[in-house]
Amino acid sequence: MTLLKQELTNQIPKVREDIKNLIHENGESQISTVSVAQAYSGLRGIKAFVCDTSSVSPEKGLIIRGNPLLEITHILPEEVFFLLLTGRLPNSEELTDLQKEYSKHFKIPDYVWSLLETLPGDSHPMTMFNLGILAMQHESVFRKKYDEGMAKSEYWEHILEDGIRLLAKLPILGAGIYRMRFGKGDRIDPDPNLDWSGNFVHLIDIPDPSGDFHKLMQLYFMLHCDHEGGNVSAFAAHTVASALSDPYYAVSAGLNGLAGPLHGLANQECLKFVLKIHDHFSGAPTSEELRGFCWDRLNSGRVIPGYGHAVLRCPDPRFTAFINFGKKHIHGDDIFDIVTGLFDIVPEVLTEQGKAKNPWPNVDAASGSLLYYYGLKQFNYYTVLFSISRAMGMIAQMVWERALGIPITRPKSVTTEWIKKTI
Ligand code: HAX
Numbered sequence: 001m002t003l004l005k006q007e008l009t010n011q012i013p014k015v016r017e018d019i020k021n022l023i024h025e026n027g028e029s030q031i032s033t034v035s036v037a038q039a040y041s042g043l044r045g046i047k048a049f050v051c052d053t054s055s056v057s058p059e060k061g062l063i064i065r066g067n068p069l070l071e072i073t074h075i076l077p078e079e080v081f082f083l084l085l086t087g088r089l090p091n092s093e094e095l096t097d098l099q100k101e102y103s104k105h106f107k108i109p110d111y112v113w114s115l116l117e118t119l120p121g122d123s124h125p126m127t128m129f130n131l132g133i134l135a136m137q138h139e140s141v142f143r144k145k146y147d148e149g150m151a152k153s154e155y156w157e158h159i160l161e162d163g164i165r166l167l168a169k170l171p172i173l174g175a176g177i178y179r180m181r182f183g184k185g186d187r188i189d190p191d192p193n194l195d196w197s198g199n200f201v202h203l204i205d206i207p208d209p210s211g212d213f214h215k216l217m218q219l220y221f222m223l224h225c226d227h228e229g230g231n232v233s234a235f236a237a238h239t240v241a242s243a244l245s246d247p248y249y250a251v252s253a254g255l256n257g258l259a260g261p262l263h264g265l266a267n268q269e270c271l272k273f274v275l276k277i278h279d280h281f282s283g284a285p286t287s288e289e290l291r292g293f294c295w296d297r298l299n300s301g302r303v304i305p306g307y308g309h310a311v312l313r314c315p316d317p318r319f320t321a322f323i324n325f326g327k328k329h330i331h332g333d334d335i336f337d338i339v340t341g342l343f344d345i346v347p348e349v350l351t352e353q354g355k356a357k358n359p360w361p362n363v364d365a366a367s368g369s370l371l372y373y374y375g376l377k378q379f380n381y382y383t384v385l386f387s388i389s390r391a392m393g394m395i396a397q398m399v400w401e402r403a404l405g406i407p408i409t410r411p412k413s414v415t416t417e418w419i420k421k422t423i
Contacts, residue, residue, distance in 0.1 A: 002101050003094040005160060007086050012156065012403045019404060036419055043230075044310060048411065049238075051229030053084040053396045061317040062227060069223070069317045077196050077221035077389065078102075081167065084226055084396035098164075103192035105168035108176065112136060113187075116180060125381045126259040128177045130252045133166070137248035141165070146244065155244070156403035162247040163395030170388045171196055175203030182378050197221050200388070206375045212329050213374040217385075219325055220367060223318045224386050226393025230311075232257040233264065237394040238401065242409040247395055254394050255387045261305070264364075264386045270306035271368030271379040273297075274338050284337040287345060294342075294349045306365030307346050308356045315343075318363035322370060330373055339369040 001009075032047035054064045062069040064080065065087045072080070075089065078098050082090040090098065112135045116128050137143070142158040150158065176187045190199045197217040201208055208214055229238060237254030241247070258264035277285060277293055285293065297304060309316065323340065330336045343361055350359035368382055376382075414422075 003097045004082055004085065005157065008160065008399070011086065016404060036423060039419065049229060051397055052400060053393060054226040054228050056228045056311050058311055058313040061312055061314060064226065070321060073219060073222065073321045075222060076218055077225065077392065080222050080225045081392045081396065084393060085399060099195065101164055102168035102196065105165040106172055106190045108169050108173055109136065109139065113176065116177065125177055125181050125384045126255070126387070128181060129174060129384045129387055130255050132173045132177065133248055133252040133255070136169070137246060139165070140246040140248050142246040152405060156399050159247055159402050160399045163399060166247055166251060167391060167395065170391055171200035172203060174384045174388050175200055177384065178204050178381060216325060216370055216374060219321065220385060221389040223321055223363065224389035226396065229397060231263065232260065233390060234394060234397060238397060239409045241398045241401065242406065247398060250398060251391050251394050258387055258390060259383060264383045266305045266364040267368050267382040267386060268379045270364050271372060271382065273305050274335055274369060277338050278334055284334045284341065287341065290341050290345050291349060294346055298349070298353055304346055304350065307350060307359065307361055309358045309362045312360065312362065313358050315360040316362045319361040319366050322366035326366065326370055333373055335372055336369045339366050
């Protein structure tokens, strides 16, 4: 048994008991109401289910198990996964134990690569990535145990087992897709002595003499890990997993939502937008030129990618973390300068336009410029990186949902006629 599983085995009975008592004593207390406008507005702001892995404060952004994001940007993705699941950071023995467990499950079945090779050469990397995950559903331990008749109390253990096996493979799957899709030659074998992000850097084989690209990927994979439960990808994964579909089905479903331009695909759209500005002005424009470019975009009826958010009402701390990294490591780069220039202009422009409730940048506004700087220039690949990381949050949420016996998701929809009669 991994030390991570041991820790959860200790915690779960206490949390089960605590929640049982909470429901027993306060089960009828109201925590939210729903207005007619909300029913027509993507359920915005309705507090209707629980996610303890992380929370998002409109004024402070992402808080992971009580830790404001900017206070833990130094931790490894492996550490953040342990934190999401258990509420505390692993000690060095627990960290090594988890990394060792990952290294046992690096192998991606050959049929996955064969399947991906049959796709059209210009397939979107997210399609390839999600298909790869779905194909590996064949390997699900949860599914096999369910078919054998496992007890409900054991569900979480096999969700965790599938989750760890899947997480072990994701940087390898992602890097293999990068090499296949962009003609980078044969796949490279993973190295069990490298950390999760280090293996990714090793496998895509972008030269990294300073080690800064490795540091960027550690930060990148850490920052994107989770964003509470109500965003499109987490909620989709939560819903699918609630039907007892295994983590391969549920993560793939969630990531199909992440592939939308209003969600995770915004990082690709954002760099596209920045490169367009660069081409248009043959370099970094002046503030006035940038302002005019943003207004032209808005006046053509399009959103400014990387800005706005359904919950946040402040600059996203994930954006701040990336900008801090860029300011430390990148000097005299037009693309990064355009990104910082946009931060000076866009909030003002969006506020003047008066539509967006949050004029501030989100996570996707800065990440692409850093990847581009280090030589990862194929921007239609960027959402795959987001996905490799976000799977951690989805899996951590799923483990707890099954541990707590949360039933199948089934909110009630109503008809417009019903609303008119009822109000
Ligand atoms: N540029 C232009 N207009 C914007 C805008 C932006 N960046 N953000 C919001 N608006 C507009 C909306 O399109 C909406 O217009 P309509 O009334 O004409 O429909 C209006 O402002 C009100 O929207 P809102 O309530 O502020 O925002 P929503 O909660 O509906 O949507 C979005 C949140 C993130 C989808 C939105 O801000 C957006 O489209 N942003 C650009 C795309 C983007 O960066 N997405 C990534 C978000 C972070 C994420 O999930 N990453 O994975």
